[in-house]
Amino acid sequence: MLAQKQVEARMRSFPERCRAAGLKLTHQRTAIFNVLACTERHPSPEEVYEAVLPELPSISLATVYKVLDLFHRHGFLRKVSTEQQAARYDANLGPHHHLLCDRCGRIEDVAVPAADTLAAPDAGDFSVSHFDIIFHGVCGACRSEPAGGR
């Protein structure tokens, strides 16, 4: 599952990574990162908040949101989407996947012939029905735009 060694390695390098990124090392950030480093559960901001609450009773949910976003922007965390709250609809039921522009949010369809052969992996006790692939990138329009900036 989640090797203890791996958790330790992630935590050990955390202060240095913050320094490298020019981020101050605070209790809140350490606690939040620790929660994420110790789990494979992919918690929501709310869940992260609840997980750090015992340790930092005065932390605010807004801080959790800010820190998660910060970590994500610095590549410390991955953001995983679940459709649960996403709400983008598509009437094209044929086999295809999506290109998502990380800059402007535009979504386009892509055919991915190679995906046909992509068998559901060893999914343990999960019974897989189908899968979606999201290719992240920057669309032509955004790429040709002057400045980037978030």
Place this chain on the structure above:
Amino acid sequence: MLAQKQVEARMRSFPERCRAAGLKLTHQRTAIFNVLACTERHPSPEEVYEAVLPELPSISLATVYKVLDLFHRHGFLRKVSTEQQAARYDANLGPHHHLLCDRCGRIEDVAVPAADTLAAPDAGDFSVSHFDIIFHGVCGACRSEPAGGR
């Protein structure tokens, strides 16, 4: 891109599909489905609402939400996620993808060795940086549960 023929085919079969699903055919539903059938833009509920407004000035956003959800549950539409509002975080930055239980929302990591060879497809003017695969299914815990229910 989106062949006129395809749009027509989708719209032509719509009444029958509603009947088959035991859904009443209303102006609102037809207009909403038509918007989705004519676009590849993957609109949000809000965008769908605005698109049907000229035709049905008195439609409410709540109806759009209800109808989209209904269509999705009946398999008329795909729901595409974008992370933009999803907010599930993961500190595992290594190559892996995700299993999502459609029943309870649980997310698990999966290694997908075959995905390594999955090249970014012909993405037009999109420059792809990375991709995520979400395998949908039902987890063991949910599968062994008595009733299903939404």
Place this chain on the structure above:
DNA sequence: TTAGATGCAAATCTTTTGCAGTGCG
């Protein structure tokens, strides 16, 4: 005729923002 659908308004939830106070470097 009537079960199912809509529209409205209010309630919920999630996420973001502004700002004053705090603490890391």
Place this chain on the structure above:
DNA sequence: CGCACTGCAAAAGATTTGCATCTAA
């Protein structure tokens, strides 16, 4: 000490719900 960070409260969005009214079948 100064600037970045936090906490709070309020704002802004997104989505859902209850209910009276309407309408497709």
